[in-house]
Amino acid sequence: MPKCTIDGKEVEFKPGENLITVAKRAGVDIPVFCYHPGLTVVAQCRMCYVEVEKMPKLQTACSTNAAEGMVVKTNSENVKKGRAGTMEFLLLNHPLDCPICDKSGECDLQDNSYGHGSAYMRHSEERRTYVDVDMGPVIEKNMNRCIHCTRCIRFGDEIAGIREMVAVKRGNNVDITTIDGEALKTEYAGNYADICPTGSLTLRDFRFRKRAWMLKKTASICEGCSKGCNIELQHEGNVVYRTIPRENLEVNKYWMCDEGRFNYHYTQDETRVLEPRWNNEKTSWEDSILAVKTALEGKKVLFLVGTDLTLEEMSAIREFTGLYYPGSVLQHFGTPGIETSAQDQPADKILKMTSKTSNLRGAEKLGIVPHNPRVDHDFSAAVVFTGGRAVLPELGHAIQVGVGVFLDKDHQTAKYQHILPGLAYTEKDGTIINHQGKEQKLKRAILPRGRSKSTAEILMLLANKKTKVGVA
Amino acid sequence: MSVEANTPVTKLFEPHFWKDSNRKLEYYLDKMDGYKMAKKVLTEMTPDQVIDEVKKANLRGRGGAGFPMGMKWSFIPKVDKPKYLVINADESEPGTCKDRQIIRYTPHALIEGIIIGSHAIGCKHSYIYIRGEYAREAKLLQEAIDEAYAKGYLGQNILGTQNTLDITIHRGAGAYICGEETGLLNSLEGKRGEPRVKPPFPAVSGAFACPTAVNNVESVATVPFVMRMGGDNFAKLGKIDKSGGTRLISLSGHVNKPGVYEIGAGSMTLRQIIEDLGGGVWKGRKLKAVVPGGSSAPVLSADEIDVVYDVEPLQKVGTMMGSAAIMVCDDTTDMVKLLLRVTKFYAHESCGQCTPCREGCQWMESILHRIVHHPHDGKAKPSDIDMLTDIAGNIGGKTLCALGDAAAGPVISFIKKFRPEFEAYVRGDVKERVRHA
Amino acid sequence: MATTGKVLSEKFYTAMKKLEPRYPNKKALILPALHEAQKEHGWLSKETLEDVANYIGVHPAQIREVASFYTMYNLKPVGKMHLKICTNVACCLRGADELMEYAEKKLAIKCGETTPDGRFTLSEEECLGACTTAPAMMANDDYIENLDINSLSDFIEKNKGGQA
CATH class of the missing domain: 3.40.30.10 (Glutaredoxin)
Incomplete structure (x- = not known):
């Protein structure tokens, strides 16, 4: 492999790699605004200046590819002056509203200003201001904060496939906007907020709810479809506040869809069942377990698992049913019309898959077959395990037991004689297999809510012989 | 230093200016041996021979950068892709109006140049990007192109050969930055005229992602003369190394006889041009300053004009020849106001892509505006002057395209050479201030 | 195929048809199309820009961003x-x-x-x-x-x- 030198360190590189990538490998962080590894290089912000030996002018590291024997300095006086100049220019018209800006604490402009800017301001002219437009429900726009990096324009054009965010006018008056303030149409709009290096585009869903630096971060996997986008759950005080995508070049690159981003809300819905229920009444775990065991005693039971459960959960359920309910049947459900992995296809050209649950491949791996409603009448009782995302099947059994995440607002809970509250994807560890057959790990971000219990615990309670049956 | 002007200067274009009928095809055929070279090149010369001849001619680009034209053409790779010869007729560097003369009076020289250039680089469709304001000129040029099509000089089997060549005029719509070759290419492709990141250079990936040579009108219109005279003879028209042929100079501002003049490259000093061609400073006034190469060129003071007017000598005195547009300022000129006007232009024309130019040009304009319009109320401060120079230093050499340099150069040079005038403003001492003209 | 848009006349579409073969793709016709469209009413209204967008086959925002870059395209009415x-x-x-x-x-x-x-x-x-x-x-x-x-x-x- 060819080599170049960055700040005195020799680094190997693959031909075609730019200096930002190569420097990172050498442990050198070059500040950027417009550069984003998932978007085309435009070299507009002029922040990533470096000095390259034998080149008279400062070069932008984003648009300069490493070359054999190249000697690069990222920290010379010349570089520092160049970056300080850029920082000064960027802040000329940027409002000093960090205390009320949601980006504060995770803002590239703030960080780079601190690292490369000056504490003093020479600018005494009036600041440029804009009238903002409404961009729809996902994104809040504050053009005064914009530094014209055009990441959003390129994201729309190159990733979302719709050039709805554009630059109008020119020069100092450039306004980055949708046409006449139309709402954003892309179903990936949340990414605009992620990639915006300032507080110009923020997430309406997250605004004013938490300061960025208070959030704890847990790396997990989205359960919104079989893509298995890598995400970070951001939470504090046992409440999830935000989901953002995590880089995984093999799966979702840097992005995620809005459906997956806002999916977590149902797990914190106020109508979520968080206590065991028996005929729509709150009850204790003890009474509930007893009652379920009694109800299933001697019955031919249909067990259904949602493909929104983890591999570990499905496996435990399979073992449990085989041991304690021989003669029963175990089938899976999840997305109507998508029963097998062959039917699971890309739903758009970006990320979304047609299977709206995360672990169809996991169920298939365990040999669990799809739910077949034609055999429903062979069983007098049904037990439905769900993570909360799978679409519950319409069942006509006399006895229906639900285990997992149920919401009253879905108008399904009344059909279940028993509900044993389980854990949502934000509350558990486990493995899911995405559409590529890749095993990925869910990580628990927050503790179980209410009195809900893990699937394993519920199964153990149901299996416990000491829990006597039939004694009222 | 002065240059001996005893050898009679051959003028290629100037004798044909100012008469409307000269733009007709008949005139070009009868009086200028028109299209004979195109025929010769297509039938007798290989592309490499054409390029060699142009190299021998020392023909430098006439648009502003002065890059050797033969070299530019030789960069076009011989790949199996369409190749484009794009003519830059955006002529928007303030002070410049020479290409307009060629379009108005010798359009067929341009068309013949395009035929020859297209053969050299393997182009089958050439675009002429003409600034939007030149609406009448675009019409005249289209008439000339139509004449050439009618005669079979353009289209299929041109001049009785197997070659195909189409020419399309593409009108700009009011943007200085489209004179920058990659901004021009974006504009040709139907985009905002924002300059592109280089590399890739247009020779590799230009118009429609294909190899492209972008050449100035004068450069291309000169090529038939190169072929007629032979590269060596053409080179000798220039009186200085590296610069062959003649240069069209746009002389404007406070001279008695403003106009477009043609001189052998490097055959005159700036003083000779102003005095001998321009008839000296108007109204019997004294010279104060000269902007020697379009408004982007750093200004020269009155005592700096004994310099040979060509690329390298001007570089040596810290300025540039650019598009050969000379703007003369007499001793009543308010240099501070003039700099405000220049800076306002660059702020207006900044495309807005890159930070130093977008933010910095506007900032410099605001400061200069404050200095010029508020000399008496304390809003202009003595520290503003050095701050302007410093800001210009943070723009020059730091931007994606050359517009940043173009905006920074005047600020730095005006302040350096006319500092007392700036100081008078910030002191509030501008009683002696005089209007232009 | 429609030969007229909401506001642009047949003249526009006829003129553009003649230019189409001169460019390798339709997007390159944006500038000529805006010039041609402006001839009709002297300026480019929102509806005119939409017609141009439909003709070129791009999102209207893309036409707006191009039109607003150049000073000669009037996005407001101008005098005779x-x-x-x-x-x-x-x-x-x-x-x-x-x-x-x-x-x-x-x-x-x-x-x-x-x-x-x-x-x-x-x-x-x-x-x-x-x-x-x-x-x-x-x-x-x-x-x-x-x-x-x-x-x-x-x-x-x-x-x-x-x-x-």
């Missing part, structure tokens, strides 16, 4: 006679500022405005490339060069009453 006085260096050295002041007074509008009768719009223009015949101005598509207060006054008078 659009006077653009160059005030850049070469013209400014030869009295363009006075001409602008005079035009403002004579037309009783500020630079950038249109007379109430819709006859004149007055703008400041960057370098027109007529520097050796400065000062210069554009009156619609025509250049008027070697301008002075008398010739400017005459021009305005001449175009005040009858057809521009």
Whole structure:
């Protein structure tokens, strides 16, 4: 492999790699605004200046590819002056509203200003201001904060496939906007907020709810479809506040869809069942377990698992049913019309898959077959395990037991004689297999809510012989 | 230093200016041996021979950068892709109006140049990007192109050969930055005229992602003369190394006889041009300053004009020849106001892509505006002057395209050479201030 | 195939049809299309831009971003006679500022405005490339060069009453 030198360190590189990538490998962080590894290089912000030996002018590291024997300095006086100049220019018209800006604490402009800017301001002219437009429900726009990096324009054009965010006018008056303030149409709009290096585009869903630096971060996997986008759950005080995508070049690159981003809300819905229920009444775990065991005693039971459960959960359920309910049947459900992995296809050209649950491949791996409603009448009782995302099947059994995440607002809970509250994807560890057959790990971000219990615990309670049956 | 002007200067274009009928095809055929070279090149010369001849001619680009034209053409790779010869007729560097003369009076020289250039680089469709304001000129040029099509000089089997060549005029719509070759290419492709990141250079990936040579009108219109005279003879028209042929100079501002003049490259000093061609400073006034190469060129003071007017000598005195547009300022000129006007232009024309130019040009304009319009109320401060120079230093050499340099150069040079005038403003001492003209 | 849009006439589509073979893709026709479209009403309304977008086959936002980059595309209505006085260096050295002041007074509008009768719009223009015949101005598509207060006054008078 060819080599170049960055700040005195020799680094190997693959031909075609730019200096930002190569420097990172050498442990050198070059500040950027417009550069984003998932978007085309435009070299507009002029922040990533470096000095390259034998080149008279400062070069932008984003648009300069490493070359054999190249000697690069990222920290010379010349570089520092160049970056300080850029920082000064960027802040000329940027409002000093960090205390009320949601980006504060995770803002590239703030960080780079601190690292490369000056504490003093020479600018005494009036600041440029804009009238903002409404961009729809996902994104809040504050053009005064914009530094014209055009990441959003390129994201729309190159990733979302719709050039709805554009630059109008020119020069100092450039306004980055949708046409006449139309709402954003892309179903990936949340990414605009992620990639915006300032507080110009923020997430309406997250605004004013938490300061960025208070959030704890847990790396997990989205359960919104079989893509298995890598995400970070951001939470504090046992409440999830935000989901953002995590880089995984093999799966979702840097992005995620809005459906997956806002999916977590149902797990914190106020109508979520968080206590065991028996005929729509709150009850204790003890009474509930007893009652379920009694109800299933001697019955031919249909067990259904949602493909929104983890591999570990499905496996435990399979073992449990085989041991304690021989003669029963175990089938899976999840997305109507998508029963097998062959039917699971890309739903758009970006990320979304047609299977709206995360672990169809996991169920298939365990040999669990799809739910077949034609055999429903062979069983007098049904037990439905769900993570909360799978679409519950319409069942006509006399006895229906639900285990997992149920919401009253879905108008399904009344059909279940028993509900044993389980854990949502934000509350558990486990493995899911995405559409590529890749095993990925869910990580628990927050503790179980209410009195809900893990699937394993519920199964153990149901299996416990000491829990006597039939004694009222 | 002065240059001996005893050898009679051959003028290629100037004798044909100012008469409307000269733009007709008949005139070009009868009086200028028109299209004979195109025929010769297509039938007798290989592309490499054409390029060699142009190299021998020392023909430098006439648009502003002065890059050797033969070299530019030789960069076009011989790949199996369409190749484009794009003519830059955006002529928007303030002070410049020479290409307009060629379009108005010798359009067929341009068309013949395009035929020859297209053969050299393997182009089958050439675009002429003409600034939007030149609406009448675009019409005249289209008439000339139509004449050439009618005669079979353009289209299929041109001049009785197997070659195909189409020419399309593409009108700009009011943007200085489209004179920058990659901004021009974006504009040709139907985009905002924002300059592109280089590399890739247009020779590799230009118009429609294909190899492209972008050449100035004068450069291309000169090529038939190169072929007629032979590269060596053409080179000798220039009186200085590296610069062959003649240069069209746009002389404007406070001279008695403003106009477009043609001189052998490097055959005159700036003083000779102003005095001998321009008839000296108007109204019997004294010279104060000269902007020697379009408004982007750093200004020269009155005592700096004994310099040979060509690329390298001007570089040596810290300025540039650019598009050969000379703007003369007499001793009543308010240099501070003039700099405000220049800076306002660059702020207006900044495309807005890159930070130093977008933010910095506007900032410099605001400061200069404050200095010029508020000399008496304390809003202009003595520290503003050095701050302007410093800001210009943070723009020059730091931007994606050359517009940043173009905006920074005047600020730095005006302040350096006319500092007392700036100081008078910030002191509030501008009683002696005089209007232009 | 529709030959007319919401506001653009058949003339536009016929003109564009002739230009299509001259470009390798349709997007390259955006500038010519905007020039052609502007001929119809003298400016580019939202509906006109939408027609152009439909014709080219792109999102209207893309047309807006291009149109707004160039000063010659009028995104607001302009007067019948659009006077653009160059005030850049070469013209400014030869009295363009006075001409602008005079035009403002004579037309009783500020630079950038249109007379109430819709006859004149007055703008400041960057370098027109007529520097050796400065000062210069554009009156619609025509250049008027070697301008002075008398010739400017005459021009305005001449175009005040009858057809521009």
